[in-house]
Amino acid sequence: MGFLQRLGSAFSAIIAFLVGVITLVSLLLGGNPGLFGDLPQAADLAALLALPAAVLLRLVALVIALGVLIGIANLLLTHAQRLMRGRALSAALLGSFALTLFWYVARAGDTSLLEAVQLPIESSLAALLCLTLVGGAARVIAKRADIWSLLFVLSLLIVLLASLPWAELEPLRAWRDWLLRVPVSAGTRALLLGIALATVVAGVRIALGQDRAYRG
Amino acid sequence: MNDDFNWLEYAEPLAEAPPAPRPSALQRLRARFGWLRLPGLMRRLRLPKLRRRRGGQNADAGYALLEARDERPISQLDARLLALRERAEPAINAEAALSTVDELLTTPPLQEKPGGLISAAALSQAQRQQVQMLQDIVGAPAPAAASGEPARLGALPGLTLGGAPRLLLAVSMLLAVCLPFVASEYVVDELPPSDFGGDRADAAAAFEQLNTLTGTDYVLVALEYGPTSAGELDQLTDLFLRQIFAQRAKPLIVSSNPIAIAHAQNIIKRINGSVAAAGLKLVNNADYFLLRYLPGGALGTRELRENFADVARVSARGELINRNFKALTDMKLLLLVAESIDVMRNWVEQVLPASQRLTLLAATGYAAQPLAQAYADSQERIIGIIAGARDAYTYAEKLEAAYSTFKPEGAPQAPLPQPTAPPLTPAPESEIEAPALIATVASPVPAAATASPTPLASPTVPSIPSVTPPPTASPTPPPSPTPEPVWLVEVTSEDTARIRRGPTTVDDILQLAYAGDTFEVIGTNGDGSWYNILLSPRINGWIAAFLVEERYEAGGATAADASASLPREQTLLRWDYRASLGKNQPRLYQVNPTDTSIDWEYVLLRDRSLEAPRLAALSLGTLAAALIIVIGSVVGALRAIGGRRQPPASEAKS
Amino acid sequence: MDATTLQVISIAFVLMTALLVYTARYQQGRRGRRRNWRRMPALERLPGWTARSIEADKPLHCAFGGAAIGGEHTAAACASAEFFHHVIAGAQQSDSAPIVSTAAATTLPLAQDNLRRAWEGNALSRAQWYPTGERSLAYAAGLTAALQDSDEPAAHLLAGSFGPELALLLDAADRRGQGSLAVSDQLEGQAVAYAMADAVLIGEELFAAPAYVSEEGRAGIDAAALDAWRGLLILFLALLLLFNLARALAPQNWLIIVLGGAALLLLAAVLSRRG
Structure with a gap:
């Protein structure tokens, strides 16, 4: 690794560290005068501390909005490349991109293409997804024949059948309610807690400049 | 020697081949899967590749690797494999000399057994060692049975839901879903109730909350779903918007999904189809507002909370919105239509903290309901959850009941006056430059709500004077000299x-x-x-x-508008963005609210003929899905039991 | 709980996490050896797929899904990037460059960076974006049609943020005999992954996974800090449960029961650590 490269990565790590810490401190300490007790300037101080996070987060929102442009450029480049390799579907994509753009500009914001093309296609895909999910659920036992798969399928069946409007299935509804209230709710919380913890750990590690991206 | 490196020849050094009376497992493999060499041939002929259907496990098995191996020329091998090849060269040559041995030996077909291809074959100890060597070289995982994993039965050819079973699944689901639309006698007649009862008090409260809106209220409507969920959630969005319009309130539509904003325009176009019967038209930036999209998910909603005035100043198409919104508290209510619980949590966490006064009414798809309901129960400021097609039906019933005195049939008998000024191209009575006009608009005037204090129980819907084209301004009663x-x-x-x-x-x-x-x-x-x-x-x-x-x-001022801190408009104002194109200052038109006879409740006219069959299709589809899952699971379980009872072939034969 | 208390707790939590991260880093450096990790069977299938990618000249497909930089899925995107880095580096000898795809445009630079750092092979590759949004069927359908038919990946590593659209990808992969490993930080996606993927990681295992596929000591920082937090949380919840139980069962002697239970818990924790 060259000297300049090392310098560059150190620089980016320092910037990331500073921005991370400033945002963190600003988010944690800003905006709540109650945190500063009886200080006479508590309100001003809280507002001042909240400012950097507000500015930085607005900047991030701007960058994210610009990200769509990067995405479009990437999409076009990728498919242009695929077209060179003789993939005809990419030509269809590029053509429809140009057509939609022209349509929207020429017809002053007319979204009828969205309604006539994208919506039906995505709705059909959603229907297809439903079939795929049913197929997947039917194969769970065949794929992994163990007690957990059995429980998975049983719960699925209870929830599915309990959603039917027939009065004969009333007892199932009580089971479904219990399932959703106790085990599902507990499992969900456990999953979300785990992910939340991991998110904080990863966030702190990145904010402290420990990520690979800073290593040039 | 040809250019194609032959994996089989390399992997089976003759020196180590057992002098068994039967051919080795790898020879049998080759005999059984000799057709696997076809791709190489086809490649030479420049024909398209054949695609074979395989289960997940088979792809990990030896022959998949062997097939792939066949396609790689020597020139592309890296140093490691070349070195290995050199070491094995004598063996390759030796076997080439004895290549006719294969033809002399009979090759019984290899039977696949549960537990993976290799472990199921009848292999001698030496052969197993060879297989192990193969696996070591290519880094393939040990067979499932050896590593103690449960047998994966998806690998068996008969068990993959490929081909016919897949088609059968699709056809049966399709039949179940389509049946109610073509044969009405099969329609399940147990329709959802016409009111939210029992444990759905929160949903009823949500309905009432929208019913308390008045002409001076603004509602922030967040449409957080894409085209995927449009089939399910459009119905709810449509109902909510119609109710808001019927109450003469105005929705501000916002989303972190740009497609949702574009789609909202089309939902309003549909509603405009209903009100066209009364010669009315909902106008963008007057009756409803499409705000710009919020980039960045949670960051976007946070931005909405902190800079609402900025966000609510520009519409989705870059036009200026001439309402002086200051903060989220200018909104009477937040209404969220979300496809997932994550988005709902995001709105609750990022937007609701803006003020203690804000409450949220949420709608989700049926799939998200269980989690959404549990979440809403833990949040005091979520008024209620309306979920899925069945709730939409109940909601529509309630809406119809609340406005039951509205008789659209009678209305057209008296010829409805056409709006004198079409909304987007009004004949301007006077053109006023924006700054001056804004000053005249913002005078606090009591809302019309006081004009007709009729309780809910009233047998007739009070005829609130509407304005034309849209009742943007709250209908102001004639000022009484002695109030x-x-x-x-x-x-x-x-x-x-x-x-x-x-x-x-x-x-x-x-x-x-x-x-x-x-x-x-x-x-x-x-x-x-x-x-x-x-x-x-x-x-x-x-x-x-x-x-x-x-x-x-x-x-005095009443109640219903106590929370609305917005300036009331005395005259209907509309900013024509087309007229302002290319100019620095937007121009505003002043339009007189001339007509008061048109009933704005035309907005509630909806075609509901397909609702019942749609619900029946939902039920039958669910039933079909459950049956398919049961059948698939039973078959899977039976095969699993059968597969485990059968002793491994190697044990049986040795 | 008022805003101030909540803020104080948040500050304490973040500071403690920072301390844990630093301790973990120090520990990794000092010991210079792997800890005794909990087992993740899903990752045991990775070497086979990597081998197939090398031997059969088929690319590996790494997908971020909707995990976007800047949103609430940022951490998932970063963890996935780290995981993919090690997997891609491991498949270095394949002639087919890996394919990295994402539904979130903001993740593109990260994905591209990932490829640039990890892949030193001769073939050029580009991260691919399929629009758009958190629940993108267009993404799933695009990948299903374009990738699986023409590039025929050896395996799909789907780690990031996916909704139910994951089913389309997994089903197509299964039909074509391509391996699949899936994990999502969305609940629906996770459920689909469990039912349909060949190998599945659950929830926060995504964040610990890089440590399992890497030889670098520092990749274990997340896993170590996470394990510590998890242990503390479990202990806290167990104590809370014990406290409530004791209060309900023996209102007189609840303190003794709680203390005894706590001692037992501690003993169990120590024993399991040694085991």
Whole structure:
């Protein structure tokens, strides 16, 4: 690794560290005068501390909005490349991109293409997804024949059948309610807690400049 | 020697080949899967590749690797493999010399057994060693049976749901879903109830909350779903928007998904189809507002909370919105239509903290309901959850009942006057430059809500004067020279006060009130411990006397607009963005609200003929799905049991 | 709980996490050896797929899904990037460059960076974006049609943020005999992954996974800090449960029961650590 490269990565790590810490401190300490007790300037101080996070987060929102442009450029480049390799579907994509753009500009914001093309296609895909999910659920036992798969399928069946409007299935509804209230709710919380913890750990590690991206 | 490196020849050094009476497993493999060499041939002929259907496990098995191996020329091998190849060269040559051995030996077909291809074959110890060597070289995982994993049966050819079973699944689902539309006698007749009862009090409260809106209210409608969920959630969005328009309130539509904003335009176009019967038209930036999209998910919604004035200044198409919104508290209500619980949590966490007064009404798909309901139960400021097609049906029924006195059939008999000024291209009576006009608009005038204090029980819908084309301005009553004193109560409780459907604490909560909110009183209960107050021209509710302080005011402001801090418009104003194109200052048109006879409730006209078959299709589809899952699971379980009972072939034969 | 208390707790939580991260880093450096990790069977299938990618000249497909930089899925995107880095580096000898795809445009630079750092092979590759949004069927359908038919990946590593659209990808992979490993930080996606993927990681295992596929000591920082927090949380919840149980069962002697239970818990924790 060259000297300049090392310098560059150190620089980016320092910037990331500073921005991370400033945002963190600003988010944690800003905006709540109650945190500063009886200080006479508590309100001003809280507002001042909240400012950097507000500015930085607005900047991030701007960058994210610009990200769509990067995405479009990437999409076009990728498919242009695929077209060179003789993939005809990419030509269809590029053509429809140009057509939609022209349509929207020429017809002053007319979204009828969205309604006539994208919506039906995505709705059909959603229907297809439903079939795929049913197929997947039917194969769970065949794929992994163990007690957990059995429980998975049983719960699925209870929830599915309990959603039917027939009065004969009333007892199932009580089971479904219990399932959703106790085990599902507990499992969900456990999953979300785990992910939340991991998110904080990863966030702190990145904010402290420990990520690979800073290593040039 | 040809250029193609032959994996089989390399992997089976003759020196180590056992002098078994039967051919080795790898020879049998080659005999069995000799056709695998076809791709190489086809490649040479420049024919398209054949695609074979395989289960997941088979692809990990030896022959998949062997097939792939066949396609790689020597020149592309890296140093490691070349070195290995050199070491094995003598063996390769030796076997080439004895290549006719294969033809002399019979090759019984290899039978696949559960537990993976290799472990199931009848292999001798030496052969197993060879297989192990193969696996070591290519880094393939040990067979499932050896590593103690449960047998993966998806690998068996008969068990993959490929081909016919997949088609059968699709056809049966399709039949179940389509049947109710073509054969109405099969329609399941158990339709959802026409009111939210039992444990769905929150959904009923949500309905009532929208029914308390008045012409001066603005509702922030967040449409957080893409085209994927449009089939399910459009119905709810459509109902909510119609109810908001029928109450003469105005929605501000916002989303962190740009497609949702574009799609909202089309939903409104559909509603415009209904009101066209009355010669009306909903106009962008007057009757409804499409705000710019919020990039960045949670960051975007956070931006909405902190800079609402900025976000609500520009529309989705870059036009200036000439309402002076200052903060989220200018909104009477937040209405969220979300496809997932994550988005709902995001809105609750990022937007609701803006003010204690904000409440959220949420709608989700049926799949997200269980989690959404559990989440909503833990959040006091989520009023209710409306979920899926069945709730949409109940909601539509309730809406129809609430406006049951509206008879659209009668209305067209009296010829409806066409709007004198079409919304987007009005004949301007006077053109005024924006700054001057804004000054004239913003004069606080009491809302029209006081004009017709009719409680809910009233047999007729009060004829609130509407304006044409859209009732943007709250219909202002003719000013009375000597206004009657109005009996009011002001909430004094520091805590949230609950307004209920009846004068007891067990009655449903209609909405929450906060210190400072003022309501007009229309009566009390027997002992005076509860006030019957007016929430809107249509809706009344009850509030406990100890929470409020009563007073009289001359012709005053009421309740329903106590929370709306916005300036009221005296005249209908519309900014024509087309006229302003290319100019620095936007121009505003002033339009007289001339017609008062048109009933705005035309907005509620909907085609509901397909609702019942759609619900039946949902039920039958669910039933079919459940049956398919049961059958698939039973077959899978039987095969799993059968597969485990059968002893491994190697043991049986040795 | 008022805003101030909540803020104080948040500050304490973040500071403690920072301390844990630093301790973990120090520990990794000092010991210079792997800790005794909990087992993740899903990752045991990775070497086979990597081998197939090398031997059969088929690319590996790494997908971020809707995990976007800047949103609430940022951490998932970063963890996935780290995981993919090690997997891609491991498949270095394949002639087919890996394919990295994402539904979130803001993740593109991260994905591209991932490829640039990890892949030193001769073939050029580009991260691919399929529009758009958190629940993108267009993404799933695009990948299903374009990738699986023409590039025929050896295996799909789907780690990031996916909704139910994951089913389309997994089903197509299964039909074509391509391996699949899936994990999502969305609940629906996770459920689909469990039912349909060949190998599945659950929830926060995504964040610990890089440590399992890497030889670098520092990749274990997340896993170590996470394990510590998890242990503390479990202990806290167990104590809370014990406290409530004791209060309900023996209102007189609840303190003794709680203390005894706590001692037992501690003993169990120590024993399991040694085991």
